Amino acid sequence: MNHQQSAALFARAMQIIPGGVNSPVRAFKSVGCDPIFIARAEGSRIYDADGNAYIDYVGSWGPMILGHCHPKVVEAIQQAAASGASFGAPTEKEIVLAEMVREAYPNIEKVRMVSSGTEATMSAIRLARGYTGRDKILKFDGCYHGHADSLLVKAGSGAATFGVPTSPGVPADFAKYTLTATYNDLAETRALVAANKGEIACIILEAIAGNMGCVAPKPGFLEGLRQLCNEEGIVLIVDEVMTGFRVAFGGAQERYGVRGDLVCLGKIIGGGLPVGAFGGKREIMERLSPEGGIYQAGTLSGNPLAMSAGIATLKLLKEEGFYARIEEKSAYFEKGMRQAATAAGVPTSLQRVGGMFCTYFQAEEVFNFADVKAETPKIFAKFFRTMLEEGINLAPSQYEAGFMSIAHSTADLDQTFEAAAKAFKEL
Numbered sequence: 001m002n003h004q005q006s007a008a009l010f011a012r013a014m015q016i017i018p019g020g021v022n023s024p025v026r027a028f029k030s031v032g033c034d035p036i037f038i039a040r041a042e043g044s045r046i047y048d049a050d051g052n053a054y055i056d057y058v059g060s061w062g063p064m065i066l067g068h069c070h071p072k073v074v075e076a077i078q079q080a081a082a083s084g085a086s087f088g089a090p091t092e093k094e095i096v097l098a099e100m101v102r103e104a105y106p107n108i109e110k111v112r113m114v115s116s117g118t119e120a121t122m123s124a125i126r127l128a129r130g131y132t133g134r135d136k137i138l139k140f141d142g143c144y145h146g147h148a149d150s151l152l153v154k155a156g157s158g159a160a161t162f163g164v165p166t167s168p169g170v171p172a173d174f175a176k177y178t179l180t181a182t183y184n185d186l187a188e189t190r191a192l193v194a195a196n197k198g199e200i201a202c203i204i205l206e207a208i209a210g211n212m213g214c215v216a217p218k219p220g221f222l223e224g225l226r227q228l229c230n231e232e233g234i235v236l237i238v239d240e241v242m243t244g245f246r247v248a249f250g251g252a253q254e255r256y257g258v259r260g261d262l263v264c265l266g267k268i269i270g271g272g273l274p275v276g277a278f279g280g281k282r283e284i285m286e287r288l289s290p291e292g293g294i295y296q297a298g299t300l301s302g303n304p305l306a307m308s309a310g311i312a313t314l315k316l317l318k319e320e321g322f323y324a325r326i327e328e329k330s331a332y333f334e335k336g337m338r339q340a341a342t343a344a345g346v347p348t349s350l351q352r353v354g355g356m357f358c359t360y361f362q363a364e365e366v367f368n369f370a371d372v373k374a375e376t377p378k379i380f381a382k383f384f385r386t387m388l389e390e391g392i393n394l395a396p397s398q399y400e401a402g403f404m405s406i407a408h409s410t411a412d413l414d415q416t417f418e419a420a421a422k423a424f425k426e427l
């Protein structure tokens with residue numbers, strides 16, 4: 001494959017944009033090659049600046065569940081653009097999308113639109129803090145909730161009391177309010193809550209952890225957290241930025257039957273445009289400005305183009321059998337990838353929930369961040385590079401989920417297995 005144009009664009013971008021990219025993982029650093037620059041996409045395929053085609057399992061990191069450039073979504077965006085790109089004033093479209101969200105997530109009694117997942121989680125946490133009058137929050141190691149200061153914290157060895165900042169620039173004074181626990185470890189979480197009794201505003205989690213690959217909650221984990229939050233007056237924030245409208249119309253909460261007090265959404269609800277949302281219990285949401293005193297705002301929040309893309313997308317997802325079809329494609333994908341790995345004798349743990357999945361390059365199943373072995377991402381990196389050269393676009397990190405779209409055909413999946421057979425053999 002020729003990557004001349006991508007290489008030239010990357011060199012140019014490096015001169016003006018830090019690392020040449022506007023979001024770090026796009027730089028392909030952890031997979032040891034240079035990024036491809038994208039020119040366009042359609043359906044299941046994405047095309048780079050050199051004209052190479054790839055079957056795309058990134059889907060803009062989740063939003064493109066309909067495939068790229070679905071005609072109805074394109075039409076909705078075009079129509080909205082012709083009526084005005086932004087007003088900074090309320091529109092009916094915001095109500096329509098909000099009502100669609102409430103229909104899918106009955107625990108969302110009120111919802112506010114923002115422009116990214118980061119804004120959604122950051123604002124939900126502020127709200128939980130304002131509502132409870134408590135400062136500490138609890139998150140799980142390996143769960144990503146965007147890049148707000150208090151969320152860029154992972155577990156240090158002494159994590160039971162104080163967090164350790166992951167990123168320079170996060171003051172230790174902020175980080176100390178973020179407690180971290182091991183995903184899927186209810187006993188540890190309970191102990192941490194007990195040690196900080198009456199001080200924790202919220203527990204935030206990905207109900208299926210897609211930012212360490214694809215880790216499903218163990219039976220009882222979500223139920224246990226729900227009960228713990230009830231007992232302790234802690235706000236449970238379920239971050240469904242990735243899983244919302246992905247693993248079911250009603251997200252992970254519908255799949256597992258456990259509901260948060262607040263919910264964060266993003267990605268799919270924007271149909272590929274910048275949208276996030278947070279919502280939940282009326283009595284909590286009513287504390288938000290201008291009804292209450294907890295401040296949150298946005299010049300482009302509820303943007304008409306973004307609302308239109310979201311509405312058009314959700315309408316299509318509501319069609320009979322949509323999620324059954326995604327499940328069928330994803331199950332077929334899982335089987336084919338397993339067969340390719342087994343035939344090549346490569347130990348893998350393929351983990352999948354609905355249309356999100358991850359192939360870990362180790363035999364042992366992953367239940368939490370520490371379960372990913374040190375050598376696993378290195379094996380993945382080699383696999384990734386071969387797949388890319390074979391025309392398959394995977395997320396460039398072992399710690400990311402892959403996404404199925406409704407536009408992936410059986411022929412696409414079969415072509416992927418052929419490429420995978422080769423990539424597995426070359427490891």
Ligand code: PMP
Nearest residue numbers: 116117118144145146239241242
């Ligand atoms: N929460 C989760 C679960 C996410 O996966 C992400 C992004 N991948 C975010 C929050 C942050 O969303 P954004 O990148 O739109 O700020």
